[in-house]
Amino acid sequence: MPDPGLTLDHVMIRRDGRTLVDISDYVAPGEVLTVMGPSGSGKSTLLSYIIGTLAPAFEAKGRVVLNDTDITNLAPEQRHVGILFQDELLFPHLSVGENLAFGLRASVKCRIERGRQIAAALEDIGLGGFSDRDPETLSGGQKARVALMRMLLSAPKALLLDEPFSRLDTERRDQVRSLVFDQARAKGLPVLLVTHDHADAEAAGGRVHRLD
Amino acid sequence: MSAGCNTPSARARFLPWAPLLTLAIMVGPVVAGLLGTVAPAFGYMPALGGDGISLNAFTMLFDWPGITRASVLSVTTGIVATGLSLLLVALICAAWSGSHAFRIIERMLSPLLSVPHAAAAFGLAFLIAPSGWIARATSPWLTGWDRPPDLLILQDPYGLSLIAGLVVKEVPFLLLMTLAALTQIRTSQARDTALALGYAPVTAWFKTVFPRVYAQIRLPVFAVLAFSMTVVDVSLILGPTTPPTLAVQILRWMNDPDLSQRFLGSAAAVWQLTLVIGALILWRLGEIGVGHMGRRWVASGRRGGATRSFKAVSLTAAILSASAIVFGILGLLVWSFAGLWSFPDLLPGAFTAKTWMRHAMNLWPIITETLIIASIATLVALLLTIACLEAEERHGLRPGSWALWLLYVPLIVPQIAFLTGLQTLAIYTGIDGNRTAVIAVHIIFVLPYVFLSLADPFRAWDARYGHVARALGAGCNGVLWRVRLPMLLRPILTAAAVGFAVSIGQFLPTLLAGAGRVQTLTTEAVALASGGDRRVISVYALSQTALALLPFALALFLPAIVWRNRKGLRHA
Numbered sequence: 001m002p003d004p005g006l007t008l009d010h011v012m013i014r015r016d017g018r019t020l021v022d023i024s025d026y027v028a029p030g031e032v033l034t035v036m037g038p039s040g041s042g043k044s045t046l047l048s049y050i051i052g053t054l055a056p057a058f059e060a061k062g063r064v065v066l067n068d069t070d071i072t073n074l075a076p077e078q079r080h081v082g083i084l085f086q087d088e089l090l091f092p093h094l095s096v097g098e099n100l101a102f103g104l105r106a107s108v109k110c111r112i113e114r115g116r117q118i119a120a121a122l123e124d125i126g127l128g129g130f131s132d133r134d135p136e137t138l139s140g141g142q143k144a145r146v147a148l149m150r151m152l153l154s155a156p157k158a159l160l161l162d163e164p165f166s167r168l169d170t171e172r173r174d175q176v177r178s179l180v181f182d183q184a185r186a187k188g189l190p191v192l193l194v195t196h197d198h199a200d201a202e203a204a205g206g207r208v209h210r211l212d
Numbered sequence: 213m214s215a216g217c218n219t220p221s222a223r224a225r226f227l228p229w230a231p232l233l234t235l236a237i238m239v240g241p242v243v244a245g246l247l248g249t250v251a252p253a254f255g256y257m258p259a260l261g262g263d264g265i266s267l268n269a270f271t272m273l274f275d276w277p278g279i280t281r282a283s284v285l286s287v288t289t290g291i292v293a294t295g296l297s298l299l300l301v302a303l304i305c306a307a308w309s310g311s312h313a314f315r316i317i318e319r320m321l322s323p324l325l326s327v328p329h330a331a332a333a334f335g336l337a338f339l340i341a342p343s344g345w346i347a348r349a350t351s352p353w354l355t356g357w358d359r360p361p362d363l364l365i366l367q368d369p370y371g372l373s374l375i376a377g378l379v380v381k382e383v384p385f386l387l388l389m390t391l392a393a394l395t396q397i398r399t400s401q402a403r404d405t406a407l408a409l410g411y412a413p414v415t416a417w418f419k420t421v422f423p424r425v426y427a428q429i430r431l432p433v434f435a436v437l438a439f440s441m442t443v444v445d446v447s448l449i450l451g452p453t454t455p456p457t458l459a460v461q462i463l464r465w466m467n468d469p470d471l472s473q474r475f476l477g478s479a480a481a482v483w484q485l486t487l488v489i490g491a492l493i494l495w496r497l498g499e500i501g502v503g504h505m506g507r508r509w510v511a512s513g514r515r516g517g518a519t520r521s522f523k524a525v526s527l528t529a530a531i532l533s534a535s536a537i538v539f540g541i542l543g544l545l546v547w548s549f550a551g552l553w554s555f556p557d558l559l560p561g562a563f564t565a566k567t568w569m570r571h572a573m574n575l576w577p578i579i580t581e582t583l584i585i586a587s588i589a590t591l592v593a594l595l596l597t598i599a600c601l602e603a604e605e606r607h608g609l610r611p612g613s614w615a616l617w618l619l620y621v622p623l624i625v626p627q628i629a630f631l632t633g634l635q636t637l638a639i640y641t642g643i644d645g646n647r648t649a650v651i652a653v654h655i656i657f658v659l660p661y662v663f664l665s666l667a668d669p670f671r672a673w674d675a676r677y678g679h680v681a682r683a684l685g686a687g688c689n690g691v692l693w694r695v696r697l698p699m700l701l702r703p704i705l706t707a708a709a710v711g712f713a714v715s716i717g718q719f720l721p722t723l724l725a726g727a728g729r730v731q732t733l734t735t736e737a738v739a740l741a742s743g744g745d746r747r748v749i750s751v752y753a754l755s756q757t758a759l760a761l762l763p764f765a766l767a768l769f770l771p772a773i774v775w776r777n778r779k780g781l782r783h784a
Contacts, residue, residue, distance in 0.1 A: 053679045056608035076682035077690075083683045089676055092780030093698040102694070103684045136779035154684045 004067045005029050006050075006158045006190040011062030013045055013054070021046045024062075025209060027158075027190035032181065032204040035194045037211030043194035046211075047160045050192070051083050052076035066157055066190075082156030084164040084180070088143040090135035096122070096146055097131030103150035121149050125179075141172040148180055152187070159184050161193040165200055177203050228607050230599035231615075237596070238659050239621050241634060241652075246485075246625070248633025252478040259639055260471055269479035276476075278455030286458045286484065287491055289371040289451075290441030293378035294495075298433060300379070300533065301386045303526035305425075306417035307519070310400065317530060318391065324384040324537055326709070326760045328717035330737050331753040333377045333449040335540020338547060338746060340373060341366050343555050345543050351556035360555050367453050374451040378440045380536040386432060392668065393428035394421075415516025423506065426499075431616065435623040437495055438488050442626035445719035445738045458484050459628045463720070466632050467728075477632060485629040492624075541757060548750035567747040575755060582732040582759060585647065585722075586715035589654035593662040593711050594704070600663070601670045602692060619663060622656045631724045638727075645727035653725040654715045662711040669703035699781065702771040709763035716760040733759065 006027040013021040020042030027033045037043050048054040050064050053076055063072045071079045090099050100118045108114050122128050125145040135143060144164070151159075161180070165173045181204065184191045193204050201208050251257060255266035273279060308314040327335075339345050343360035351357040366373050399421045406416035426433075442459045451457050456464075462484060465477030547553075551562030604611060634653070638645075677699070678691045686694060697704065719734045726735070737752035775781040 048679070051679060051683050053675075053682060075687070076679070077685045077687050079683075080685075081683060083680065085676055085680070087676070089674070089680050090780075091677065091681075091695055091699070092778055093695075093701075093775065095777075102681070102686070105685065134777050134779055150684065156683075 003028065005031070006192065007063075007065040008050075009063040009065060011046070011049065011060070011064065013042060013049055013058055013060045015045075015058050020058075021049075021211060023209060023211075027192060029188040029190055030185045032184070032191040032193055032206035034201040034204050034206060034208045035192065035211060036196060036198075036201060036208055037194075038196060041211040043196075043211060044162055047083060047162050047192070047194060050079075050158075050160060051081050052079055080155065080157045081160060082151035082154060082158070083160040083162065084147055084151060086163045086166055088135075088140075088147040090138075090143055090146055090150075092136060094135070095131065096127070096133045096135050096138070099135060099146060100131075100150050100153055103153040105153070105155050117153070121153060125149050140168055141176060144168060144172070144176045145179065148176070148183070152183060156189065159189045159191045161191065161195075163195050163197070163200075166195070166197060173199075174203075181205075227599060227603045230596065230603045231609065231611075234596045234600050234659065234663075235618055238656055239618055241656055242621055242625050242630050244637060245630030245633035248635075248637040249478050249481045249485075249629055250633070252475050252636055253482040254479075255475065257475065257478075257636065260474065262475065269475040270483075272476050273479045273483060278461065282455045282458040282461055283483070283487060285371050285452065285455075286441045286487055289375050289378065289457065290437050290488075290491055291495070293375045293382060293440040294433065294437040296375070296379050297382040297386050297436060300383055300526070300529050301390055302418070302422060303414075303522065304387065304530050305390055305394070306414045306422070307523045307526045309394070309417070313527065317387070317534075320534060321384050321388050321391075322706075322709075322764050323761060324534060325388060326713040326764050327381075327537055327541065328713070328734060328753075328756050328760050329377075329381050329443070330445045330449065330717070330719060330734055331544070331757045331760075332381050332537050332540060333446045334737070334741075334749055334753045335542075335544050336377050336380060336536050337366055337373070337449055338543045338750075339536065339540055340376070345539065345558075348556045348558050358556060367451060369452045369454075371452055371457070374447055374457070376536070377446050377450040378443065380533050381446075382436050382440065383530075383533045386429065386436060389429045389432040390425055393425045396428065397421075397424050399425075410515050412516040412519050414519060414522040415514070418506075419510050423503075430499075431620045431624075434492055434495070435620055437491060438624045438626055441488050441491060442484060442628050444628060445734065448738055449741050458487070459626070462628050462632065463723075466635065466724075474636065478636065481629045481632045484626060488626050488629070541754070544750040544754050544757075547746045548754055550747060567751055571748060571751050575751070578731050578733055578736055579755060579759065581647070581730065582716060582734075582756075585651050585654060585730075585732060586712050586759075588651050589658045589715045590662070590708050590711035592651075592655050593658040594666075594708055596659060597663045597666050597707070598670075598697070598704075601667060605671075606688060619660045623660055627657075627720045631720055635724045635727070638725075645729045647726075647730055649725040650722055650730045650732075653721040654718055657718060657721060658711040658714050661714045662707045665707035665710045666700075666703055669700060673700060701774065702767070702781070705763075705767035705770060709767040712763040713760040716756060 003026070008023050008025050010024050011021065012019060023035070023046065025033060035043055035046065045054065045058060049060050052071075052074065054060055063070055065071070066079070066081065071081070090096075091102065094102060097118050100121055101114060104114060104117060108117060118131065119128070122130055125148070127142060127145065130138075130142075135146065138146065164180070165177050168176055177200070181191070191204075193200065195201060252260075252262060253269055255262045255264055255268055304314075304317065308317070337344070341347070342363050342365055347355065347357065347360065355361075402420040403413075403416050406420045407413065411419065444459050444463055447457045447460050451460065455461060458480065462477050462480045465473045465480060468474075468477075546560065548567055549563045549565065550560035551564045551566075553560035603609060631653070638649070673696060677695055681691045681695050716732075717734060719738055722730060722732050722735050733752055733756040737749060737756055740749045740752060771781070
């Protein structure tokens with residue numbers, strides 16, 4: 001497959017003999033593919049398979065190809081696939097700035113340059129000067145933005161979203177949602193969104209794949 | 213589940229072997245020690261001229277005039293102390309769980325737990341002795357005594373004071389185990405349902421919650437039973453003397469300069485083990501019996517009542533049990549600073565630091581030795597525990613219930629039964645009598661407690677933090693060191709404090725592995741017991757308690773300081 005983007009090549013995940021996920025699809029750069037299904041349908045399991053943290057209790061087969069590289073058997077940290085969960089999961093023992101530094105690629109070596117990039121990233125999401133804050137003291141929307149930025153700083157080549165908007169109130173949800181999709185489009189990232197919320201699917205605007 | 217760490221390169225390294233290594237370190241010495249006990253018991257010990265198999269040692273044992281009494285004492289103190297402790301813990305939980313008073317009780321647990329057995333026993337002894345605080349507080353206005361009465365309260369022949377000393381220490385332990393079990397099962401729903409059906413709270417708890425809780429705390433209860441039957445240090449302080457409990461007598465035989473007595477001692481250790489196994493079987497049968505009666509009681513549909521009496525009785529008992537330790541320690545404090553203190557004065561005529569000054573020089577090297585042993589044993593246990601838990605996660609190992617049983621092996625097999633064997637084996641290997649041997653033996657007992665303390669919080673950690681970190685480019689080790697362990701700082705320090713306190717309290721392992729040449733605060737304090745100088749005993753017992761409490765204080769304050777700006781970790 002010569003195209004850049006995220007290819008799921010006959011991915012099938014089973015547990016205790018029951019097939020949870022059976023999907024074959026291609027997500028182009030900047031495109032959003034929404035996977036919908038009720039809870040327990042294996043949506044999150046699919047994401048675990050793509051980022052490489054699927055529990056051994058599952059049997060899975062099929063290839064995951066990202067920008068012409070087969071990442072199916074790579075370690076999670078070598079896949080360059082970013083993920084956002086429903087909870088922000090900011091590391092509670094690190095400050096906001098340290099959380100971003102955790103994400104920022106180690107290839108940016110100079111300490112001053114790293115500090116500059118983190119400060120700029122905070123400006124980008126409207127949280128300039130928040131570097132030393134305790135993440136627990138942020139509002140839900142602020143946390144969501146930090147989590148997004150932390151992931152973008154790791155320079156991912158694809159974006160997975162595990163119902164990341166469902167914890168936000170309606171007003172913030174639209175804001176954060178468009179921020180995420182705009183960033184993904186601007187950076188030309190293929191996006192896979194799993195959700196049970198039709199509004200998410202509509203806002204994403206792309207194709208919808210249903211699991212049942 | 214941090215899958216994806218299971219790569220061939222990681223597989224080749226140490227981590228997958230950690231659980232096996234840990235088990236070997238913990239269970240290996242127990243098995244070896246038991247063999248080293250059984251062989252000489254049946255006459256086989258070439259070093260002392262025992263080449264054949266014979267029952268001579270057992271014949272000698274059963275010819276010893278004290279054997280019946282010592283055996284009966286071991287069984288009765290064990291079963292009564294365990295039964296009382298369990299009953300008290302169940303009553304407290306049934307009558308008070310979920311209340312404000314219960315939260316206070318919960319908070320007092322750790323400090324009460326960390327007080328070493330020997331110190332608690334000394335404290336209790338100084339309270340209940342004929343010249344103790346209780347007699348002083350009630351004399352002469354209530355009792356009419358103007359000199360200490362000639363009563364055998366301490367070291368009474370029925371082991372009652374021994375039972376009391378055991379109960380005050382086992383109640384906090386069983387309560388902690390029960391609390392851990394309660395958080396695992398959703399108890400309030402069952403209880404509330406029963407309340408809505410018109411059951412009185414205590415009855416509701418016993419009918420709906422207790423059976424499930426008991427299934428979870430069965431192993432700790434077994435450990436308490438085996439411990440209470442075979443304890444040596446508490447028995448030396450509070451137990452009867454002529455004859456003493458079987459475990460104390462075994463220690464005497466094993467330490468006899470006449471080495472041939474070791475055959476007798478080994479036979480007695482085998483007999484002690486038989487008694488413990490018998491008592492455990494008896495307890496199990498009792499469980500089945502109580503279970504049957506309980507089922508009939510549930511089927512009867514009786515709603516119960518008398519909530520107020522249950523609350524009053526259980527709270528009084530809990531307060532008594534906790535005060536025995538608190539006032540005991542307070543008593544030690546007063547004695548250690550006492551000048552002349554005549555009966556029946558409630559307080560000494562004068563306070564002086566003389567006892568402390570006189571013993572400071574002797575105390576320092578012993579404190580250092582105790583600290584070194586406890587620190588290394590705890591560190592090793594902590595590293596092995598973390599390695600085990602991480603291996604379990606990375607390699608998807610599912611510890612079965614057998615693993616939990618193995619963890620309890622060093623806590624259920626009586627120390628006296630396998631440490632004597634290890635001592636015998638040490639005659640061949642020559643590794644006893646030094647600090648390394650003591651540390652190695654301490655690890656056997658520190659490990660299970662550190663593991664039990666850390667396992668739940670470690671496993672309960674939200675694995676998605678790990679997934680996020682991996683997706684951000686951190687490797688398996690990066691997740692462990694940069695995310696997981698810092699987030700678990702508080703439970704790790706608590707586990708370390710528990711391990712530290714366990715090591716500080718070890719008497720028999722220190723004595724036997726150290727061949728009497730390695731001196732810790734515990735061995736010294738207990739050795740002073742026969743001398744009866746209350747001021748000196750108090751100095752040693754207090755130092756022991758302080759050393760055991762210190763890490764708990766650190767475990768409490770260190771995370772509060774390090775994470776003072778991290779709200780998300782305040783209650784982690």
